[in-house]
Amino acid sequence: FWHLSSTAHVTIELVPPQVAERENVLFLVRDLPKNLIAFAWFKGLTNMTHGIAWYTLDNNLRGPGPVHSGRETVYRNGSLLLQNVTLEDTGTYTLRIFNRRGKIISTTSIYLHVPAFLWKCGRLATSAQSSIESVPPIVAEGKSVLLLVHNPPENIAGFVWFKGMSELKNLVVARYILDRKSTVWGPAYGGRETLYRDGSLLLHGVTPQDHGLYTLRILRTDRRSEEAQVQLQV
Structure with missing residues (x-):
């Protein structure tokens, strides 16, 4: 990574x-x-x-x-x-x-990163609530940081990452749809992000402007969604 x-x-x-x-x-x-x-x-x-x-x-x-x-x-x-x-x-x-x-x-x-879930019949098997870990917890300017997803829910259809809260579309960093294996970058994409299939987000060449809240919205096949947040410390 x-x-x-x-x-x-x-x-x-x-x-x-x-x-x-x-x-x-x-x-x-x-x-x-x-x-x-x-x-x-x-x-x-x-x-x-x-x-x-x-x-x-x-x-x-x-x-x-x-x-x-x-x-x-x-x-x-x-x-x-x-x-x-x-x-x-x-x-x-x-x-x-x-x-x-x-x-x-x-x-x-x-x-x-070894994903903390198993694929079973096209579904993710897990029991704990989703969370995000910043690796490392505090990142120096110019370095890389991984926003690591733990315990994603069952029946995942896709992910959406936001820079900040999830209410505004102009804060979308990226979307990923599992069935299509496709990534669509949003208005907040800075050209330094890599989105992985497990939902984790890698940010290269961190700047002070990257400091702040990041939100992951997890989309499910039952049309429900859940969110997890992490504070990036630069």
Whole structure:
């Protein structure tokens, strides 16, 4: 979905970009620095007790960290393969790269979203009330933020995102109709948004003007709708 890096070079891409339960996902690393000697993957933001795996290039040694589940494989190019994904795998993953002096030369994070619902006979099976989470909770200017949808209702027909309250049509950011798999951008679309099939909205290159309330209207096949809101902090 997105990555946050302390350098302008190292990037991480999720392959595939969207992953369901029991599928595999590759955290594909690009543009590694040439002077690295080792790297380590973490679940979260580099808490040493949350290490997944490490790799040293000189002797091609690798080892598991405290939170290694047996489903992770780390490769020499820095990439990480996570197999048989579960809902609990949702979260931030961080890659730290070290040079020969043991100094950290790069820290890059990416958020993995595993949808918290299952498709059954064309319907979404879930029980809890819908909610939206801002990931990260506070986003720096120029970075990316994911407005992550949790627990969408059954019988979804589509989604509508608003910048602000949902009463005004000129505040529509985007609409998505599931049957057609089509996205229609609204008057409030800024050219920096990506809308996902689960209703989540990714906003790139955040500016101070993006600060404020966002509303998601969920349209159902029974012609009813419900709304969830989130406050974006820039």
